[in-house]
Amino acid sequence: MVDVALGLQEEVTSMKWSLQELEKYRESPLKLQETLDLTAVLKARDHTISDVSPVKVQGLITLDQALIIAHLDVQVTLTLPSTRSLVPVALPLAFSVDEIYTRQLTDLDEHTTAETVIYLEQDVLDLDQVLTDNILLQIPSKILTPAEAANEQEMPHGNDWQVISEADYQAQQAAKANQVDPRFAKLKGLLKSDDDQN
Template sequence: MNWSLSDLMKHKEPLHFNENLDLKEDLISRTSEILDVNLVKVDGYAIKDRDAVLISAKVTGAIVVPSSRSLRPVNFKLDFTVNEYYVEAGTNLDRFEATETVLPVQDDQIDFSKAVADNIILQIPMQIFSPEEQDGKTPMPAGDDWEVISEADEKDAQIKQVDPRLAKLKDLFNSEDSDPK
């Protein structure tokens, strides 16, 4: 999805686009976090806004990423919106809010496929688990002299673990309660 910024600036009416993009090769070459990519559907508008072009698009699809716990493949649904302003390089950006994405365009070309790929990479969560791992139906990974434990199990182990120097004090209060005075 390549457009000329000058051509988009000439449109009086919003330009509607609805395309399926094959971003598999690009995404897999850019990050090892993505194992597979289905076709990505992009539906949106390019709208002239004074000295800029706003491209607003809804992106849907699915990618396959490794589980954070077991590294097994997990399907991750994509459903997000991209809103980006494109301006000529050197344009004064004072009128835009700090929260808005404003990208200067070099050589009058907008490669929106690259922008979609960038945003897909940003959508990948820090931790992702398969449905079985979320439900606790699969055992935690383990190996020789190591195992993964949940935070709850770790807290239980800390509570049960008593400092050996203080172990005798535990019985002290029990014996005082049982001694009649």
């Protein structure tokens, strides 16, 4: 909900509509500009998330025959631990969600080849669930602090162990491949002397 006169945007608790409610938007699309609090839901689904900013959603929901088409632009900042040092990292996410929903499984042939059509089991379109799923899918497997990403920070290490970058590991493996084992170096010398004698 938007208060245009004051320029304030209040936080919405839910983005759910019955299909009957959506019918009034058959002629013109439902325009969305909402701010949601999905903190509890996201933290419950991913325990590594320590904080979630309000989720800003802009988009359209249009009805086309038996189809409900949603286009959403989403912005949120998650606080997650660094995958290297476990230091909290603010991870801003901005992405789009384009999905098609239906309550009827007939006459979908034209859409099933190019796009996935999601069947609604109930007569409710729940965008909270859609947003939660898509936010969790956007979390990368590697999260680093700015210093870690710039390689300015020393890698974690301890007695007889250290974390090394993938590039350092590959360089070590290449050096090992070129290095000859001293035990076999003596054998190589024996083979040369045998060839010289023959």
